[in-house]
Structure formats: C-alpha cells, structure tokens
Amino acid sequence: MTDAGTPEPATGTARARPLQRLEHIDAKNTVLVPVLAVVSALVVGAIIVAATDIDRLQHGAFGGIATNILDAYKALFVGAFGSWTGISETLVFATPLLLTGLAVALSFRSGLFNIGATGQMLMGGMAAVWIGFTMNGPGIVQIPLAMLAGIAGGMVWGGMIGVLKARTGAHEVITTIMTNYIALALVTWMLKTTAFKQPGPSGNPISKAIANEAHLPKLLDFVRPGLRANIGFLVALAAAVGVWWLFRKSKLGFELRTVGANPDAARYAGMRIGTLTVVAMALSGGLAGLAGAVNILGTNRQMTTSFAGDIGFDAIAVALLGRNTSVGTVLAALLFGALEAGKTRMQLDADVPLDLVLVVRALIVLFIAAPLLTRMIWRIKAEGGGLGLSFRGWGS
Amino acid sequence: MIETPLAHLGDTSAAGPRTFAERRRARNMGITYLVLAVITAVFLTGHDGTAMFKLDDGRSFSLPAQTTAWVAVAMFSVLAGGALWRGYGKLTNAVLALVTVTLLMTFLSWSAAGTSFSLIGVLVSTVGYPTPIVIGAMSGIICERSGIVNIAIEGLLLNGAFMAVFIGSVTTFWIGVLAAMVTSALLAWLLAWLAIRFKVDQVIVGFFINFFVLGLTNFLSKRLFVEHQNWNYVGTLRPLKIWGLHSIPVIGPILFEQTVYVYVAWLLVFGLTWLLFRTRWGLRTRSVGEHPRAADTLGINVVRLRYRNVIIAGAIAGFGGSWFASNVGQFNQNMTGGRGFIALAVVIVGRWKPIGALCAALVFGLFDSLGNKLATLHTGIPSEFISMLPYLATVVVVCGFVGRSRGPKAAGQPYDSQ
Numbered sequence: 001m002t003d004a005g006t007p008e009p010a011t012g013t014a015r016a017r018p019l020q021r022l023e024h025i026d027a028k029n030t031v032l033v034p035v036l037a038v039v040s041a042l043v044v045g046a047i048i049v050a051a052t053d054i055d056r057l058q059h060g061a062f063g064g065i066a067t068n069i070l071d072a073y074k075a076l077f078v079g080a081f082g083s084w085t086g087i088s089e090t091l092v093f094a095t096p097l098l099l100t101g102l103a104v105a106l107s108f109r110s111g112l113f114n115i116g117a118t119g120q121m122l123m124g125g126m127a128a129v130w131i132g133f134t135m136n137g138p139g140i141v142q143i144p145l146a147m148l149a150g151i152a153g154g155m156v157w158g159g160m161i162g163v164l165k166a167r168t169g170a171h172e173v174i175t176t177i178m179t180n181y182i183a184l185a186l187v188t189w190m191l192k193t194t195a196f197k198q199p200g201p202s203g204n205p206i207s208k209a210i211a212n213e214a215h216l217p218k219l220l221d222f223v224r225p226g227l228r229a230n231i232g233f234l235v236a237l238a239a240a241v242g243v244w245w246l247f248r249k250s251k252l253g254f255e256l257r258t259v260g261a262n263p264d265a266a267r268y269a270g271m272r273i274g275t276l277t278v279v280a281m282a283l284s285g286g287l288a289g290l291a292g293a294v295n296i297l298g299t300n301r302q303m304t305t306s307f308a309g310d311i312g313f314d315a316i317a318v319a320l321l322g323r324n325t326s327v328g329t330v331l332a333a334l335l336f337g338a339l340e341a342g343k344t345r346m347q348l349d350a351d352v353p354l355d356l357v358l359v360v361r362a363l364i365v366l367f368i369a370a371p372l373l374t375r376m377i378w379r380i381k382a383e384g385g386g387l388g389l390s391f392r393g394w395g396s
Numbered sequence: 397m398i399e400t401p402l403a404h405l406g407d408t409s410a411a412g413p414r415t416f417a418e419r420r421r422a423r424n425m426g427i428t429y430l431v432l433a434v435i436t437a438v439f440l441t442g443h444d445g446t447a448m449f450k451l452d453d454g455r456s457f458s459l460p461a462q463t464t465a466w467v468a469v470a471m472f473s474v475l476a477g478g479a480l481w482r483g484y485g486k487l488t489n490a491v492l493a494l495v496t497v498t499l500l501m502t503f504l505s506w507s508a509a510g511t512s513f514s515l516i517g518v519l520v521s522t523v524g525y526p527t528p529i530v531i532g533a534m535s536g537i538i539c540e541r542s543g544i545v546n547i548a549i550e551g552l553l554l555n556g557a558f559m560a561v562f563i564g565s566v567t568t569f570w571i572g573v574l575a576a577m578v579t580s581a582l583l584a585w586l587l588a589w590l591a592i593r594f595k596v597d598q599v600i601v602g603f604f605i606n607f608f609v610l611g612l613t614n615f616l617s618k619r620l621f622v623e624h625q626n627w628n629y630v631g632t633l634r635p636l637k638i639w640g641l642h643s644i645p646v647i648g649p650i651l652f653e654q655t656v657y658v659y660v661a662w663l664l665v666f667g668l669t670w671l672l673f674r675t676r677w678g679l680r681t682r683s684v685g686e687h688p689r690a691a692d693t694l695g696i697n698v699v700r701l702r703y704r705n706v707i708i709a710g711a712i713a714g715f716g717g718s719w720f721a722s723n724v725g726q727f728n729q730n731m732t733g734g735r736g737f738i739a740l741a742v743v744i745v746g747r748w749k750p751i752g753a754l755c756a757a758l759v760f761g762l763f764d765s766l767g768n769k770l771a772t773l774h775t776g777i778p779s780e781f782i783s784m785l786p787y788l789a790t791v792v793v794v795c796g797f798v799g800r801s802r803g804p805k806a807a808g809q810p811y812d813s814q
Contacts (some may be wrong), residue, residue, distance in 0.1 A: 112601055145734045168795040173547070173599055174744060175794060177737055178787040185787075189780035225780070313607050316600070353618035358611030366604045372594045 042238015079345025094337025101318030113258030116176030119183030124289025127153030137213025150293025422483030530740030531716030547602025548738025556717015584710020
C-alpha cells in the first residue's frame with residue numbers, strides 16, 4: 001500500500017545506482033492509472049449529460065445527444081487550448097491550483113492531511129493585499145515583499161495546525177476544516193474594517209486595490225497585450241522545483257518522508273516528530289499562502305471573501321492526480337486549469353452547465369483514489385499503487 | 397502530553413485518585429472561569445439600565461445589567477476557586493453548563509440594557525434551526541461508531557435536499573422524502589463500498605462525495621429547473637402543535653410547536669442512545685468500531701455490520717437533508733451551506749454520543765440565532781465573531797482543553813478479515 005510514500009535509500013546511494021531507481025518507476029501505476037482515471041471521469045460525465053438531456057431523450061434523438069456531448073468536450077478543449085486567450089486563462093487557473101496542490105502533496109508525503117489550503121490561501125491573500133495597497137512600489141521590492149507576506153500568512157495559519165497537532169494531538173482533518181471557516185469569518189470581518197475596506201459607500205467586504213507597481217509582470221505580452229497570464233505561473237513552477245529539491249535532495253525532506261511513511265520508525269531513528277509535524281504544516285501552509293499572494297498580485301488585485309472558493313478540495317484532487325510528485329502535480333494542475341478555463345465556453349457553445357466540470361473533477365479524485373476500482377474497470381493487472389496515505393483514526 | 401498509567405500514584409490529595417488528565421482538565425476549567433470572570437468584570441459591567449426579556453403571552457422578566465454582571469463575576473470566581481482546589485468530579489459538565497448559561501444571560505442583559513429582547517423567539521429558533529445538524533450528526537455517529545469516518549454528511553444532506561425537492565415536486569412531499577432517503581443511502585453505500593471493498597482512504601471518499609454531490613446538484617438544478625420551474629417547488633411544512641403540551645407556558649411554544657422534523661430528530665437522539673448503549677446491535681456496533689478484530693473473533697460479521705450501519709446512516713442523513721426542502725420549499729444551489737460540516741463538528745464536540753451531540757447542536761443553534769439577533773441590537777460586536785464560535789469551540793474541544801474527546805479507535809481503518 002505504501003510504495004508512493006516509502007522512503008527510498010538515501011540519495012547518495014540512489015545516485016550511485018541509477019538502474020535501481022528506474023525500477024521504482026511503475027509505469028502502470030504512475031502513468032496508466034491517472035490517464036485512465038481522467039478518461040473514466042469524462043465517460044461518466046458524458047453519461048450524466050446524456051441521462052439528463054430530457055428533451056432529446058423524449059424525442060428519441062440519440063444522435064443529437066451524442067453530438068451534444070462531443071460538442072461539449074470539444075468546446076471544453078477549444079476553450080482551454082484553442083486560442084492564446086484560452087492558453088493564457090489555463091495558465092492563470094493552473095497557478096493557484098499548482099501551488100495549493102503542492103501544499104497538499106507536501107503534507108500528504110509527510111503523513112498529514114492538509115484540508116485547510118482554503119484558509120491558508122485566504123490568510124496569505126490578506127497579508128499580500130495589505131502589502132499591496134499600503135506600499136506604492138517600486139515593484140522590484142514590493143512584489144517579493146508581498147509574496148513573502150503571503151507565505152508568512154499561510155505559514156502562520158498552517159503552522160498553527162501543526163502546533164495543535166504536535167502539542168495536543170488534535171487531528172488535523174478536523175482542525176483544518178474548522179479553521180477554514182474561522183479564516184473565512186475573520187477575513188469577512190477584516191474586509192469590513194477601515195484598515196482594509198475599499199473606500200466608497202458599498203457595504204460589500206472588498207479590500208482596497210493593490211498599487212499598480214505591485215502587479216505581476218505579464219507572461220504573454222509579446223503575443224498580445226491584455227492576456228492575463230503572468231509570471232505567477234513561473235513562481236509556481238519554481239515552487240514545484242523547490243518541493244522536488246526538498247524531498248529528493250535535503251535532509252529535512254528525507255525526515256518528512258520518513259515520518260509520513262512510518263512515524264514509529266522515524267521516532268526510533270531519533271527524529272523529532274512534533275517539530276517535523278509543525279514544519280510540514282508550516283511549509284504546506286506557506287505554499288498555500290503563496291498561492292493567495294500570487295492570485296492577488298497577478299489577477300485579482302483586491303481581496304474578496306470568495307477569492308479562494310473551494311480550492312482546498314481541488315488541491316487535494318491535484319495532489320492525488322499528480323501522485324504527490326512535483327512533475328505529476330504540475331501536469332495535474334495544468335489539466336484542472338484547462339477544465340476551469342474551458343468550462344464557460346462549454347456552457348456557451350454546447351449548452352451544458354459548467355458545473356459538469358466540478359462533477360468530472362470529483363470523479364477524477366474517485367478513480368485516482370481507488371486505483372483498485374480503476375484497474376478492475378479497465379482490467380489492468382498491477383500490484384500496489386496505493387496512495388501511501390491512510391487516516392489513522394482521530395487520535396487520542 | 398504523554399500520560400503514563402502511573403501518573404496518579406504520586407497524587408495523594410484528599411480528592412482521591414484522580415488521573416493526570418482529570419487534574420489537568422480541572423486546572424484548565426478553573427483558569428477558564430477566572431478568565432471569564434475578568435472578561436465579565438472588564439467588558440460587561442459598563443451598561444447601566446435594565447434589560448427586559450419577553451416571553452410568550454406578554455409575560456416577561458427583567459434583569460438589571462450591572463448587578464447581573466457583578467453577580468456573575470462573583471459566581472465565576474467562586475466556581476474557579478472550587479475547580480482549582482479540587483475539581484468537580486462528575487459535576488464538571490453541570491458546572492460548565494451553569495457557567496455558560498450565566499455568561500449568556502449576563503451578556504444578553506448587557507447588550508439589551510435599557511431595551512427589551514424577545515427571548516422566546518431566540519429559543520424557538522435555537523431548537524428549530526439545528527434540526528438538520530442534529531439529524532446529520534446522528535448519521536455521523538452511527539458511521540463512526542461502526543468504524544467508518546463520515547466526512548460526507550454535507551454531501552448526503554445536500555443530496556437529500558435536492559431529491560426531496562425534485563421528486564417531491566413531481567410527486568408528493570413524502571414520496572420526495574423517501575427518495576431523499578433512498579438516494580442518500582445509495583451514496584452512503586458507495587462510501588462503504590469504496591472504504592471496505594477497495595480500502596480507499598475514508599477522508600478522501602468523504603470529500604469526493606461532498607463535491608460530487610455539490611457539482612451534480614448544481615448541474616442538475618441548472619439543467620432541469622431552468623426550463624421546468626414547476627419541478628422546483630414542494631411548498632413548506634407547517635409547525636405541528638402537539639396536543640395538550642403546546643399550551644404549557646414558555647416551554648410549550650419552544651418545544652411543542654415545531655415541525656415534525658424536530659420531533660423526529662429528538663426521537664432519533666434518544667432512540668439512538670438507547671440502541672447504542674442498551675441493545676445487542678449497539679454493543680456489536682461499538683465493538684466493530686473500537687476493535688474489529690475482537691468482534692470478528694466473537695463471530696460478528698464486521699464487514700456486513702459496517703455496510704448495514706453506513707447505509708442506515710445514509711438514509712437518516714437523506715431525511716435530514718429533506719428538512720431543507722420542507723423549510724425553504726425549493727432548491728437553491730449549495731443550500732446546506734456547510735451545515736454537514738457543523739454536524740461533523742457536533743459529533744466530535746458531543747464525543748460521539750447522541751445526547752452530547754444534541755447538546756452541542758443546541759449550543760451552536762443558540763449561537764446562530766443570537767448572531768442574527770445581535771445584528772439588530774447594535775452591540776458593536778461583529779456578527780462574524782459570533783458565527784465563528786462553533787468552529788472555535790470545536791477546535792478547543794478537539795485540543796482536549798475541556799477534557800479529552802476520543803473517537804472510536806478503529807474509525808478510518810480498513811479491516812482485513814484474515
């Protein structure tokens with residue numbers, strides 16, 4: 001069950017024997033199952049579209065249903081990749097998904113369930129927007145400062161969960177769910193205070209806009225000005241490399257993986273479980289906070305209460321689909337970003353409600369989280385492939 | 397925080413053998429009461445005047461704000477002394493309840509000083525509002541007591557709400573309720589099937605169900621209800637007066653003029669308490685949740701019992717979801733609005749006991765109706781802080797600050813029967 005999370009031999013020996021490392025790559029489980037999971041989810045999504053097409057079903061227009069489904073998926077693809085605008089939007093949506101996905105993947109590999117990416121992203125966003133509207137450039141100083149503030153905001157919010165877990169044994173699943181709601185209430189209140197609230201008569205909880213200097217530079221200006229994609233995506237990619245480096249090359253990453261795979265073994269090896277729990281949650285929260293900062297500086301420009309949405313769940317989906325690896329998370333985030341970017345087009349062109357994308361994403365999680373089910377449906381013979389992660393009770 | 401089994405041996409105080417955890421809890425409670433006394437003295441003694449609390453039929457009573465506050469301060473200090481000195485043993489929870497009620501009354505007389513306040517309205521909605529939370533929590537308790545973690549209460553409730561509206565509009569209300577129960581039971585079966593047969597992590601399956609249902613009900617409500625608006629109307633349910641009991645002063649309107657859902661919820665709570673702790677089914681369920689291996693050795697079919705209980709729990713949650721249909725009369729996207737997660741919190745705060753969960757739900761219901769009420773009283777306390785309280789309380793309880801909240805030991809772990 002635990003092949004994804006088992007600590008491989010220390011990196012030195014792994015480098016000395018590259019062939020041994022190759023054996024760890026299990027093509028069926030790491031490539032085939034995720035691809036088939038996406039295909040299965042799209043097939044089930046198509047069945048749902050067909051079964052709810054009351055008008056065509058009544059008239060027996062089964063050909064019409066089939067073309068409608070094909071149109072919908074084609075529009076989804078064209079909306080995401082068919083134009084520079086589509087590609088730009090895909091990158092924009094993929095950026096926070098990638099960062100929060102990395103946050104969740106990092107916690108998963110350390111044996112923790114971080115369901116609180118939403119709250120950590122909100123806190124990071126608050127910190128970043130405050131730097132964003134109180135300062136006025138220069139960008140070279142303000143942008144990194146705002147990002148650091150975002151990381152710090154998320155780190156505090158996430159690290160707090162780690163402290164609670166390490167000191168009192170409070171299970172992080174329940175504390176992260178609860179602190180998500182606390183963060184939302186806190187942000188709603190702060191956005192109504194004079195320190196944050198946008199000037200004007202509107203009573204809506206919306207913050208002041210950040211300074212022009214703090215806007216992230218655009219990524220695709222050389223193609224056409226006005227495309228929203230910004231260097232936030234590169235920041236996210238850099239974070240992915242950072243996480244890869246952490247788990248592959250650093251002592252801390254090795255310790256985190258060991259705790260994640262087998263806390264008892266880690267304790268007997270003299271690792272400090274409590275400290276590592278706090279560090280893992282703080283790092284995870286920091287990544288989610290960075291997602292908030294990048295969203296504020298890159299696209300949103302001001303803080304609203306709905307700005308993080310339900311990203312915590314999407315982040316879990318991205319991490320699972322990416323099998324908790326950096327490369328996988330990048331690909332998964334791009335896929336989910338594409339679904340997000342293409343869904344409006346799907347609703348316009350094919351008259352299929354855009355909420356289908358939420359259903360498809362949930363189904364992808366199902367088929368990824370249940371590799372046995374996916375393998376049973378597609379009749380693949382392979383061993384292992386579990387997530388290397390299991391809920392170990394509510395703690396006592 | 398390692399508790400050694402020998403920790404109490406060094407303790408020879410007059411209070412008798414108390415465990416380390418009990419002493420720590422008594423200390424924490426004492427400190428909490430002291431802090432409350434200070435907070436009351438500093439913040440709640442400032443308002444002069446009398447607050448009038450209106451009950452039904454023109455009855456009312458008044459509290460002088462300042463005097464009430466000082467009485468409360470004195471009481472909290474004495475109770476804190478008692479807690480720090482030797483603790484209250486079995487009375488700990490009763491003392492906690494007393495302090496909570498006093499604090500609330502002090503707070504209310506402070507915020508309503510010089511005006512009047514309809515206490516009866518607040519209490520009626522305190523009992524009525526948390527109905528889906530109570531029913532959802534019963535569903536969660538059955539699942540977790542059998543060793544399956546149920547994060548999916550939210551999804552099961554939302555599905556129940558949708559199906560009750562949709563099928564109820566096409567047919568009649570109670571057939572809609574039946575459909576809600578059947579479909580939520582099916583979803584719960586899916587949870588059990590994935591958790592037991594495929595050993596998928598139960599937290600992940602729970603989240604899958606929540607978001608699958610959210611996406612699907614959003615999708616279906618756009619796809620079906622936009623063109624066929626008559627499919628999205630079931631009408632609301634009237635309160636049902638219990639003959640004879642509803643005319644009792646004060647208590648009657650609070651407890652016996654509610655909808656049928658409230659009565660069913662209370663029946664579920666007391667029925668489930670009896671079933672869990674007094675019947676063979678209950679003993680088997682608890683043993684499967686605590687130590688499935690031992691239960692298996694004694695000839696209990698662990699897997700079958702888990703399936704059956706989770707499916708029953710799903711039907712209960714579906715029924716709870718149909719409350720939204722009866723309350724609003726139509727379906728709105730995401731109309732459960734996180735109440736399934738409050739139900740989960742209630743399960744934990746109530747320590748996996750039905751009556752504990754009911755008490756927690758009522759306290760949360762009180763917070764909620766107070767939050768709505770305070771907005772009209774202009775106390776200067778942001779309503780966000782009131783709405784934050786249930787979640788904050790949950791974190792405090794999970795951290796073991798007011799006594800350890802320990803779940804069924806085998807919850808979340810797949811069972812291999814070899």
